[in-house]
Amino acid sequence: MSTISRDEVARVAGLARIDLTPAELDRLAGELDHIVDAVARVSEVATPDVPATSHPLPMTNVFREDVPEPTLDVDEILAGAPAAEQGRFLVPQILEED
């Protein structure tokens, strides 16, 4: 049974700014459906005594002391920038989505 529609794939791809061809949309809708089905099987074997988890590591409270450490030089930071000006990243015109 299909749970992931082609439209949904197109919408999520749009949100993630991934450009997909119509053929890719068709293929991915099918593949994602298989993946979702496979994952859904986990819930068939998971009994109520298995707690839901979002993280594989059995750890909590991994904290850092609030102590500053050296940062990168501005030159290093901007080395990977396509364009820079006055020590800052230069980005193309930002248009409001309205």
Added chain:
Amino acid sequence: MSTVSTTAVELVDYDEAIDRFDPVIGIEVHVELGTRTKMFDPAPQTFGAEPNTAVSPVSLGLPGALPVVNGTAVEYAIRIGLALNCQIAERCRFARKNYFYPDVPKNFQTSQYDEPIAFEGYLDVELEDGTVFRVEIERAHMEEDAGKNTHVGGSTGRIHGAEYSLVDYNRAGIPLVEIVTKPITGAGARAPEVARAYVQALRDIFRTLGVSEARMERGNVRADVNLSLRPTPESPLGTRTETKNVNSFRSVERAVRYEVSRQAAILAAGGTVVQETRHWHEDTGVTTPGRVKSDAEDYRYFPEPDLVPVAPSREWVEKIRASLPELPGARRRRLTDEWGYAEPEMRDVLNAGALDLIEATVAAGASPAAARKWWMGELARTAKQREVELAELPVTPAQVGELQALVDSGRINDKLARQVLDGVLAGEGSPEEVLVARGLGVVSDDGALLAAIDEVLAAQPDVADRIRGGRVQAVGAIVGGVMKATRGQADAGRVRELILSRLGVEG
């Protein structure tokens, strides 16, 4: 219904709007925590530093960079949660909020979504007339700030018309706590005032807790104001707008008023309010539409895989609770009692920003009544004349305490004390120094006073005779003469006693 038009936007007069509709507000406040380093990386927090000088691979989201949570920021978030009477989660996690914007270098903001660190609290907010209004808190969660865009080109530095933008990531990653209210109902016409008082109360709490400098003008505290109208308090909630980045107390109040008037005009004309984000314009006092809430608002939150959950032990939470300082509301109530001020007196003190000053003056030895008299009298007048805040006057609470001690010891009277204070405000030194330098000070040497008394009596023998004859009230003329002769530097009560004993008359 009368309407006024401003640049094609219909507004209904505020009072009329409130007559017809019930406003519901919701406020989201972001506070930048005053930690030394960022939320997830050890780059230092700086303000006003050269662009991109406080940036690490984690701030930039470079491939392979891994975040680690700042433990102090978690503690500060718990402090805020406890101060807002919230429950603290036994276990919570971070989530990625995905969106594309140049000031978010990772293309997601690390935030909390379904598991905030604090939830279900409230804050009792005191309005200017003393009314207490309870604001229910939905949640307080941890997240990180974004970088700063500067728009170049175009006429106004605004995003519209800009040719390109420059991005500084110094601010990216600074710890934030976002505090979200439940819908605030029942405020009626006072909704704008409640909104303002709430944000102001939060600012005071942040400062008292020591979790942020909470300077509005630096953007340490920023408010988003949601507003909707409904026909009656029994009606379902109306469609809301969210006005972003309202960054002063006054603007919070104005933005609510404006949206009430604007939405009322739409609804009264039979229209529907569009659910959207709006921008606040400080200069013109209006809001304008921003993004319409749509697919673009789908942030596809998911649990942050690079961070393990935060599970504050109950021992830790209780230890933090025990270390909380006295909060502003409780402090106000305690001091009102201790000082014996009437409620309106205390409100005047609060509104004048004199609470800390008076407390410090009392700590310096002055009575609460005397401390209030100085700060709310002479000093308040001076501050008003100079157009500065009380705290900015060049006089310390310790000096006011010293001044009052001079009065209490009888070395100066109230009139001289005002002259001494003038000297202190003119930068002539401490009260003692001014007193000595200006040769003020009550003449307390009886010998010197008697010499002056004898002179005045000799000059007015008829008055002296009348006093001797039993007309004690005539002594006022002699007292006046002596005060004049000593340039006011005598204790009038003592002078009166001496005159009467000199003339052999019972007071």
